[in-house]
Amino acid sequence: MSLRDDALYASYRRLQKPLFNVLYRQLWQAEECEDVIHDAYVRVWARRASVAESSLDALVWTTALNLARNRLRWRKLWRHTTLDEDLPQPGPAPSSALAALEVRRALQRLPAASREVLLLSEFSGLCGREIAALLHIPPGTVASRKHHAVAQLKALLGESSHA
Amino acid sequence: MRDLELLLPTLEPPPGGLSRLQRAVAAKHRPRHVRGRVFVGAALAIPALVLALLWVPRYVAGQQRAAALRVALQQAVLGPALGEGLRVEHGAAIELASGQANVRLYLIETVPAEPGAGS
Numbered sequence: 001m002s003l004r005d006d007a008l009y010a011s012y013r014r015l016q017k018p019l020f021n022v023l024y025r026q027l028w029q030a031e032e033c034e035d036v037i038h039d040a041y042v043r044v045w046a047r048r049a050s051v052a053e054s055s056l057d058a059l060v061w062t063t064a065l066n067l068a069r070n071r072l073r074w075r076k077l078w079r080h081t082t083l084d085e086d087l088p089q090p091g092p093a094p095s096s097a098l099a100a101l102e103v104r105r106a107l108q109r110l111p112a113a114s115r116e117v118l119l120l121s122e123f124s125g126l127c128g129r130e131i132a133a134l135l136h137i138p139p140g141t142v143a144s145r146k147h148h149a150v151a152q153l154k155a156l157l158g159e160s161s162h163a
Numbered sequence: 164m165r166d167l168e169l170l171l172p173t174l175e176p177p178p179g180g181l182s183r184l185q186r187a188v189a190a191k192h193r194p195r196h197v198r199g200r201v202f203v204g205a206a207l208a209i210p211a212l213v214l215a216l217l218w219v220p221r222y223v224a225g226q227q228r229a230a231a232l233r234v235a236l237q238q239a240v241l242g243p244a245l246g247e248g249l250r251v252e253h254g255a256a257i258e259l260a261s262g263q264a265n266v267r268l269y270l271i272e273t274v275p276a277e278p279g280a281g282s
Contacts, residue, residue: 008188009185012180017176020176021174030177034176037180041184042187122171123171123173157170
Protein backbone atom coordinates (compact mmCIF):
# COMPACT_ATOMS: atom_id res chain seq x y z
CA MET A 1 0.00 0.00 0.00
CA SER A 2 2.95 2.25 -0.62
CA LEU A 3 2.09 5.76 -1.74
CA ARG A 4 2.83 6.69 -5.34
CA ASP A 5 4.31 10.07 -6.19
CA ASP A 6 1.54 10.92 -8.67
CA ALA A 7 -1.03 10.43 -5.87
CA LEU A 8 1.01 12.77 -3.70
CA TYR A 9 1.12 15.44 -6.41
CA ALA A 10 -2.60 15.04 -7.10
CA SER A 11 -3.28 15.58 -3.40
CA TYR A 12 -1.04 18.65 -3.45
CA ARG A 13 -2.98 20.12 -6.35
CA ARG A 14 -6.23 19.35 -4.55
CA LEU A 15 -5.28 20.69 -1.12
CA GLN A 16 -2.80 23.45 -1.81
CA LYS A 17 -5.39 26.19 -1.92
CA PRO A 18 -7.53 25.09 1.06
CA LEU A 19 -4.42 24.41 3.13
CA PHE A 20 -2.99 27.80 2.27
CA ASN A 21 -6.20 29.59 3.20
CA VAL A 22 -6.53 27.81 6.54
CA LEU A 23 -2.86 28.13 7.46
CA TYR A 24 -2.53 31.72 6.33
CA ARG A 25 -5.27 32.82 8.73
CA GLN A 26 -3.23 31.30 11.54
CA LEU A 27 0.36 32.13 10.62
CA TRP A 28 -0.19 35.30 8.62
CA GLN A 29 2.94 34.79 6.58
CA ALA A 30 2.61 33.47 3.05
CA GLU A 31 6.14 32.12 2.93
CA GLU A 32 5.75 30.29 6.22
CA CYS A 33 2.49 28.76 5.02
CA GLU A 34 4.22 27.49 1.91
CA ASP A 35 6.95 25.99 4.07
CA VAL A 36 4.42 24.27 6.32
CA ILE A 37 2.54 22.81 3.36
CA HIS A 38 5.79 21.67 1.77
CA ASP A 39 7.06 20.14 5.02
CA ALA A 40 3.77 18.35 5.60
CA TYR A 41 3.94 16.69 2.20
CA VAL A 42 7.61 15.82 2.59
CA ARG A 43 6.89 14.21 5.98
CA VAL A 44 4.01 12.23 4.55
CA TRP A 45 6.22 11.16 1.65
CA ALA A 46 8.90 10.01 4.08
CA ARG A 47 6.29 7.64 5.59
CA ARG A 48 4.92 6.61 2.20
CA ALA A 49 5.38 2.89 2.84
CA SER A 50 2.66 2.98 5.49
CA VAL A 51 0.35 5.58 3.92
CA ALA A 52 -2.74 4.53 1.98
CA GLU A 53 -4.01 6.83 -0.74
CA SER A 54 -7.46 6.81 0.83
CA SER A 55 -6.13 8.42 4.02
CA LEU A 56 -3.58 10.69 2.34
CA ASP A 57 -5.55 13.95 2.46
CA ALA A 58 -6.52 13.51 6.11
CA LEU A 59 -2.92 12.76 7.01
CA VAL A 60 -1.70 15.86 5.17
CA TRP A 61 -4.28 18.00 6.95
CA THR A 62 -3.31 16.60 10.36
CA THR A 63 0.41 17.01 9.68
CA ALA A 64 0.05 20.55 8.35
CA LEU A 65 -2.15 21.65 11.27
CA ASN A 66 0.31 20.15 13.76
CA LEU A 67 3.22 21.90 12.09
CA ALA A 68 1.33 25.21 12.16
CA ARG A 69 0.49 24.72 15.86
CA ASN A 70 4.17 24.02 16.58
CA ARG A 71 5.17 27.21 14.81
CA LEU A 72 2.60 29.24 16.73
CA ARG A 73 3.81 27.69 20.00
CA TRP A 74 7.37 28.50 19.04
CA ARG A 75 6.46 32.08 18.30
CA LYS A 76 4.66 32.42 21.60
CA LEU A 77 7.63 30.92 23.41
CA TRP A 78 10.01 33.43 21.91
CA ARG A 79 7.43 36.22 21.88
CA HIS A 80 8.01 36.41 18.17
CA THR A 81 5.68 38.64 16.23
CA THR A 82 5.54 38.68 12.48
CA LEU A 83 6.74 41.71 10.64
CA ASP A 84 4.94 40.68 7.52
CA GLU A 85 1.77 42.70 7.56
CA ASP A 86 1.08 42.24 3.89
CA LEU A 87 -1.85 40.16 2.95
CA PRO A 88 -1.66 38.40 -0.38
CA GLN A 89 -4.06 39.88 -2.86
CA PRO A 90 -7.44 39.11 -1.33
CA GLY A 91 -10.68 39.05 -3.25
CA PRO A 92 -12.84 42.04 -3.82
CA ALA A 93 -13.82 42.32 -0.17
CA PRO A 94 -12.70 43.36 2.36
CA SER A 95 -11.51 45.94 -0.05
CA SER A 96 -9.29 48.05 2.14
CA ALA A 97 -6.12 46.96 3.85
CA LEU A 98 -7.53 48.39 7.07
CA ALA A 99 -10.56 46.12 6.93
CA ALA A 100 -8.28 43.13 6.24
CA LEU A 101 -6.20 44.07 9.24
CA GLU A 102 -9.31 44.25 11.41
CA VAL A 103 -10.36 40.77 10.31
CA ARG A 104 -6.90 39.56 11.06
CA ARG A 105 -6.88 41.04 14.55
CA ALA A 106 -10.33 39.63 15.24
CA LEU A 107 -9.26 36.16 14.10
CA GLN A 108 -6.16 36.35 16.26
CA ARG A 109 -8.33 37.10 19.28
CA LEU A 110 -10.44 34.00 18.76
CA PRO A 111 -9.52 30.92 20.81
CA ALA A 112 -7.17 28.76 18.72
CA ALA A 113 -9.53 25.76 18.81
CA SER A 114 -12.50 27.80 17.57
CA ARG A 115 -10.44 29.56 14.93
CA GLU A 116 -9.22 26.23 13.60
CA VAL A 117 -12.76 24.86 13.34
CA LEU A 118 -14.00 28.04 11.68
CA LEU A 119 -11.21 28.08 9.10
CA LEU A 120 -11.52 24.38 8.35
CA SER A 121 -15.27 24.75 7.91
CA GLU A 122 -14.78 27.66 5.55
CA PHE A 123 -11.88 26.50 3.43
CA SER A 124 -11.10 22.82 3.76
CA GLY A 125 -14.14 21.51 1.94
CA LEU A 126 -14.49 18.92 4.68
CA CYS A 127 -17.84 18.21 6.31
CA GLY A 128 -18.40 18.53 10.05
CA ARG A 129 -17.85 14.82 10.62
CA GLU A 130 -14.54 14.87 8.75
CA ILE A 131 -13.36 17.94 10.65
CA ALA A 132 -14.32 16.23 13.89
CA ALA A 133 -12.27 13.17 12.92
CA LEU A 134 -9.34 15.38 11.95
CA LEU A 135 -9.34 17.27 15.23
CA HIS A 136 -10.32 14.26 17.37
CA ILE A 137 -13.40 15.98 18.76
CA PRO A 138 -17.10 15.03 18.60
CA PRO A 139 -19.08 16.38 15.60
CA GLY A 140 -21.32 18.33 17.97
CA THR A 141 -18.29 20.19 19.28
CA VAL A 142 -17.37 21.20 15.74
CA ALA A 143 -20.78 22.75 15.23
CA SER A 144 -20.78 24.57 18.57
CA ARG A 145 -17.21 25.85 18.16
CA LYS A 146 -18.02 27.12 14.73
CA HIS A 147 -21.16 28.83 15.95
CA HIS A 148 -19.29 30.53 18.78
CA ALA A 149 -16.41 31.49 16.50
CA VAL A 150 -18.70 33.17 13.99
CA ALA A 151 -20.61 35.02 16.71
CA GLN A 152 -17.39 36.13 18.39
CA LEU A 153 -15.82 37.20 15.12
CA LYS A 154 -18.84 39.30 14.23
CA ALA A 155 -18.88 40.82 17.71
CA LEU A 156 -15.17 41.64 17.51
CA LEU A 157 -15.54 43.19 14.08
CA GLY A 158 -18.61 45.12 15.28
CA GLU A 159 -16.56 46.41 18.21
CA SER A 160 -13.71 47.50 15.99
CA SER A 161 -16.00 49.22 13.49
CA HIS A 162 -17.66 51.14 16.31
CA ALA A 163 -14.36 52.05 17.90
CA MET B 164 -22.49 32.21 5.48
CA ARG B 165 -22.33 35.00 2.97
CA ASP B 166 -20.86 37.32 5.63
CA LEU B 167 -17.98 35.00 6.27
CA GLU B 168 -17.21 34.75 2.57
CA LEU B 169 -16.87 38.50 2.51
CA LEU B 170 -14.75 38.58 5.64
CA LEU B 171 -12.57 35.68 4.63
CA PRO B 172 -12.06 35.76 0.88
CA THR B 173 -10.31 32.83 -0.75
CA LEU B 174 -6.63 33.57 -1.29
CA GLU B 175 -4.47 32.21 -4.06
CA PRO B 176 -1.34 30.43 -2.85
CA PRO B 177 1.95 31.61 -4.36
CA PRO B 178 2.99 29.64 -7.45
CA GLY B 179 5.87 27.18 -7.53
CA GLY B 180 4.86 25.03 -4.58
CA LEU B 181 4.29 21.88 -6.58
CA SER B 182 7.58 22.09 -8.45
CA ARG B 183 9.36 22.63 -5.14
CA LEU B 184 7.71 19.49 -3.77
CA GLN B 185 8.58 17.54 -6.92
CA ARG B 186 12.22 18.54 -6.59
CA ALA B 187 12.25 17.51 -2.93
CA VAL B 188 10.60 14.18 -3.68
CA ALA B 189 12.98 13.50 -6.58
CA ALA B 190 15.93 14.21 -4.30
CA LYS B 191 14.64 11.84 -1.62
CA HIS B 192 13.23 9.23 -3.97
CA ARG B 193 15.33 6.10 -3.99
CA PRO B 194 13.79 2.68 -4.41
CA ARG B 195 13.74 0.65 -1.20
CA HIS B 196 15.89 -2.15 -2.58
CA VAL B 197 18.58 0.34 -3.60
CA ARG B 198 18.51 1.87 -0.11
CA GLY B 199 18.66 -1.65 1.33
CA ARG B 200 21.69 -2.49 -0.76
CA VAL B 201 23.39 0.73 0.25
CA PHE B 202 22.68 -0.07 3.90
CA VAL B 203 23.94 -3.65 3.67
CA GLY B 204 26.98 -2.48 1.71
CA ALA B 205 27.79 0.12 4.34
CA ALA B 206 27.20 -2.39 7.14
CA LEU B 207 29.68 -4.79 5.55
CA ALA B 208 32.14 -2.18 4.39
CA ILE B 209 32.71 -0.58 7.79
CA PRO B 210 33.88 -3.73 9.64
CA ALA B 211 35.88 -4.72 6.56
CA LEU B 212 37.60 -1.36 6.63
CA VAL B 213 38.37 -1.68 10.34
CA LEU B 214 39.79 -5.15 9.84
CA ALA B 215 41.83 -3.94 6.89
CA LEU B 216 43.24 -1.08 8.94
CA LEU B 217 44.28 -3.53 11.66
CA TRP B 218 45.58 -6.21 9.34
CA VAL B 219 47.36 -4.22 6.61
CA PRO B 220 50.21 -2.83 8.78
CA ARG B 221 50.94 -6.32 10.13
CA TYR B 222 50.83 -7.77 6.65
CA VAL B 223 53.16 -5.09 5.29
CA ALA B 224 55.60 -5.58 8.17
CA GLY B 225 55.51 -9.36 7.62
CA GLN B 226 56.10 -8.89 3.93
CA GLN B 227 59.06 -6.60 4.63
CA ARG B 228 60.54 -9.12 7.05
CA ALA B 229 60.06 -11.93 4.54
CA ALA B 230 61.63 -9.85 1.78
CA ALA B 231 64.63 -9.00 3.96
CA LEU B 232 65.04 -12.63 4.90
CA ARG B 233 64.74 -13.67 1.29
CA VAL B 234 67.42 -11.18 0.26
CA ALA B 235 69.65 -12.32 3.11
CA LEU B 236 69.16 -15.96 2.20
CA GLN B 237 69.73 -15.23 -1.46
CA GLN B 238 72.95 -13.43 -0.66
CA ALA B 239 73.93 -16.25 1.65
CA VAL B 240 73.10 -18.92 -0.91
CA LEU B 241 74.80 -17.18 -3.78
CA GLY B 242 77.65 -16.44 -1.50
CA PRO B 243 80.00 -13.59 -1.60
CA ALA B 244 83.09 -13.71 -3.68
CA LEU B 245 85.89 -14.88 -1.52
CA GLY B 246 88.46 -13.01 -3.50
CA GLU B 247 91.21 -14.24 -5.74
CA GLY B 248 88.70 -15.94 -8.00
CA LEU B 249 87.28 -18.22 -5.30
CA ARG B 250 83.50 -18.62 -5.12
CA VAL B 251 81.23 -20.81 -3.09
CA GLU B 252 78.68 -22.62 -5.25
CA HIS B 253 75.47 -23.57 -3.44
CA GLY B 254 76.64 -22.27 -0.14
CA ALA B 255 77.81 -19.32 1.86
CA ALA B 256 81.09 -18.34 3.37
CA ILE B 257 81.87 -16.16 6.32
CA GLU B 258 85.35 -14.95 6.81
CA LEU B 259 86.69 -15.70 10.23
CA ALA B 260 89.41 -13.94 12.06
CA SER B 261 92.76 -15.41 11.33
CA GLY B 262 95.84 -15.32 13.57
CA GLN B 263 98.27 -15.34 10.71
CA ALA B 264 98.65 -12.68 8.06
CA ASN B 265 99.05 -15.07 5.19
CA VAL B 266 96.22 -17.39 6.23
CA ARG B 267 92.51 -16.66 5.57
CA LEU B 268 89.87 -18.65 7.30
CA TYR B 269 86.34 -19.13 5.98
CA LEU B 270 83.39 -20.91 7.47
CA ILE B 271 81.57 -22.43 4.53
CA GLU B 272 78.02 -23.64 4.71
CA THR B 273 76.73 -25.53 1.70
CA VAL B 274 73.18 -25.82 0.53
CA PRO B 275 72.26 -29.14 -1.06
CA ALA B 276 71.53 -28.70 -4.76
CA GLU B 277 67.85 -29.16 -5.70
CA PRO B 278 67.20 -32.39 -7.54
CA GLY B 279 67.03 -31.78 -11.27
CA ALA B 280 68.85 -28.47 -10.97
CA GLY B 281 71.59 -27.88 -13.46
CA SER B 282 75.17 -28.61 -12.40
